[in-house]
Amino acid sequence: MAEEPRPFKLADAARVGFQELTSSRDGLAALLPELPVSAAELLRAFAAAADPDIALARIRELLERHSELAPELGEEPLRRLCLLVGASPALGDFFIRHPAGLAELLAGGGALVPDAAAHETLRASVHDPESGETLAGEAGWAALRVAYRQLLARVMLFDLERSTEGLASEAFEHVASSLSVLAAAAVDASLTVARATLAAGLSGPAVREERLNAASLAVVAMGKCGAEELNVVSDVDVVFIADCCDEDVLDADGLIRITTRLATETMRGIHDPGVEPPLWQLDANLRPEGRHGALVRTLGSMLTYYDRWAKGWEFQALLKARPLAGDLALGEQFVAQTRELVWASSSREDFVGSVQRMRERVTEHIANDDLEVQLKLGPGGLRDIEFSVQLLQLVHGQYDDRLHLRGTLPALRALVDGGFVARSDGDRLVADYQFLRVLEHRLQLRELRRTAIMPLDPEGLRVLARASGLATTGDELLAAWGRTKREVRELHLKIFYAPLLSAVAALPEEELVLGSDEARARLSSIGFRDPDGAMRHLSALTRGTSRRARIHRNLLPVLLQWLADGTDPDYGLLAFRRVSEANSESPWYLRLLRDGTEAAERLTRVLSSSRFAAELLETIPDAVAWLERDSSLRPIGLTSLLEEMRALASRRATLDEAAAALRAVHRREVLRLAMGRITGVLDDTQVASGLDAAHTALLDGLLLALGRAEVAAGHPANVALALIGMGRYGGGELGFASDIDLIAVYRPLREIPGDQAAREAIKKVSELRRLVSDPRFAVDLDFDLRPEGKNGPLARSLAASRSYYERWSVTWEAQALLRARPVAGDQELGAAFIALADEIRYPTEFSESQIREVRRMKARVEAERLPRGADPKRHLKLGPGGVSDVEWLVQLLQLRFGAEHPELRTVETLAALDAAAKLELIAGDDAAHLEDSWRYASSVRSALKLWNGRSSDTLPTDRVELEGIANVLGMPRRRTSELEERWFAVSRRSRGVVEREFFGYSDDPEFPELP
Structure with a gap:
């Protein structure tokens, strides 16, 4: 027997848009006999589906379970069904569960739902049709959710039908408004069920009817719902306000308890898991004090909060507030009484910072990988448009009542009409906003869940293009989205800043020229x-x-x-x-x-x-x-700098000319390092190396120039001079705030009286200090760590230095030598001094009395050298756990064990600390805590110098100063508390180690307990 011809070919399925060709051909063939349509009509119906494969699967399952629907699916109803479930498999699943009303929907087509009809339908859904009583608990929630989704399907079918006509963008505002109407009706119906639930005692103790009647609750919408521009699935942001209708029945505490239970049950009815899936999140986190604040407040409490304590971003959130459900008069009263505060908010202190923080709050929990595919939060996304419009409204709305609008697009059009945004820019921004919102709606419609992540896979893009009607192919849609993002980003910048240039330069920019007051307001709004x-x-x-x-x-x-x-x-x-x-x-x-x-x-x-x-x-x-170029911001290196400095020193006619040229090169290199650090090309270790090279080359060049000047003047040098780096300079651990600590040592080059040699050496050091002084950039040479400190001569001979250290030096001077390193001048003399220093700084024995002396000196430093009135915990150098704590502990280990362990004989603090940990002289975890504190304190000190140009060892309390430090360090904006908290944490751990390991080496009665 010959095989019957197949009604469909694989090519038919391919033309319609099916991807699984064989299974779809067979599925269509199986479906055709059940429906009152021809083969051609069946194909045309599925051609309307965004995802024909999904549509076919859902329709076959629907008819398997509800075969009575098949006769109703003529050509037009079938096309509408394919359109709906092909774009939203989730609605297909819903109608498989609840087919009632589907045939009527498909026969009549989609439609926007008027406010009265939405409230009437959803209110009726939560009442028993026979008794008229309100359904309570789970029965009420399930009935509400079913009725809501039936209305949602009607609106979304309307939207999808506009897409097939290429009118999705034009229909967006009507659709978003209708979705906001549905949300209001749903919340109102949920509040009705909540009252019945409390009365029935299905959620906690039952509440008497007269007490419930005395409790009035207003639900005020914020965000997109308040603006009547809601998404298909979006958080509905609300605040709850309570009022008492009968104070004889209900006192203030009772009112808050009952209305809080009502609000909680209302929220449960919308978004808690149940027999029927949740609708969306009813979010009350924009209330005063956020999630930590009371869920419900009275009107008086609300107004007091906003008048006294609210932040700028909270007024930005109030910009879109409108009564949504419950006691609408009470809600309107709240909105009306906060309007003045909203429009005056741009004059408040830290307005700019609060708006920026509001913008950042919505992105800080988004994964970096998602930002570039975010329709909403990514660069050039919806949030750029919304925040641009809101900020301009808040800035100029204090002068212009026409801007007192909730919706993004109405406000944008008002900004154009008011001359605050150029008309062509406003029109483009409107079109871009509609484009992005239609894509967002289609993404959320598919699974009825909140998302704004743009698919990048070919299949996802293909389906989205067909569902939106904004492009014919996935590649075309991706290209259009890319263009839109770039345009939004450009316009985001232009609408803020171009009008300012029009105002100050008197330039015609279409019809757009801001007045002086408006330009000042806009500059203030962006942070000036x-x-x-x-x-x-x-x-x-x-x-x-x-x-x-x-x-x-x-x-x-x-x-x-x-x-x-x-x-x-x-x-x-x-x-x-x-x-x-x-x-x-x-x-x-x-x-x-x-x-x-x-x-x-x-x-x-x-x-x-x-x-x-x-x-x-x-x-x-x-x-x-x-x-x-990054390469231009990296340090040149000591060898190259020495060559350049020496060449300059040899080519200048006079000493002062040579010094000026050398200082210019030094200043140039410090600038290179500063720019490299701020832009993130360099880290602190690279900066330290670069500063060391710049300082060393400068000193070397100046000494060379001094020597040449002496020869030119007919005064051959009688003494050789070596400069020994000390402190952080000696350790190669410089930051921008570090001193240049030095010791000068000399030796006679010929037989001359000792006092004459000393005078010449001191004169040379004094001249060096004069020459290094830069009127454009302060460079100070600090010789205070020399023998006898400030009371000692600026320079000593090597022999005098040996005599002093062997006979008279105290422990702190040996400790200071731990970071001694020859940096410039006579190399042989420098090496000889270091050999002497090794004998002093790494003694074969270090007694208990010497340990006590180091401890005593450290305690004196803590007690005497902190600036008067300074908070010790904020002092990065001398405070608990600061730089000094770490360095003294490491130096004590070097003094005690340096002779025995060559690994400790290093001028670098962290290298010595690492060696001590490897030698098990200190626990690895303790060493890590010390290193964290030392590095962090050093970074913050350096960043503070970069930020304000002043050296300071104290972590400031001023927010702007902290923001400046954090910005230099590359921390996220508006996270100054993290800067402080990290310092307090690392310094606390470091101090714990110091108290145990530095002050606790022995049971010393002089140090019984430390705070």
């Missing part, structure tokens, strides 16, 4: 503390028709945003103006800013994050060119 000064600098940079002014006008919208991201945008803009003016004759400068994006961003980071580097850069403005 002196908007008048900023406007003067912008005017100087952009006025006129020169090529330089034109390029500045093009660049400054981006540069201003980067400056605003720094800690001190005011100083950054001033420094940018100075650097630009200094480079005004350099053709490469503007080209570098225009074409080298990384260089321009690095420049703004340096200028707004480091006064130290900015001031140095003003003296060497062509150093901007280094920012283009």
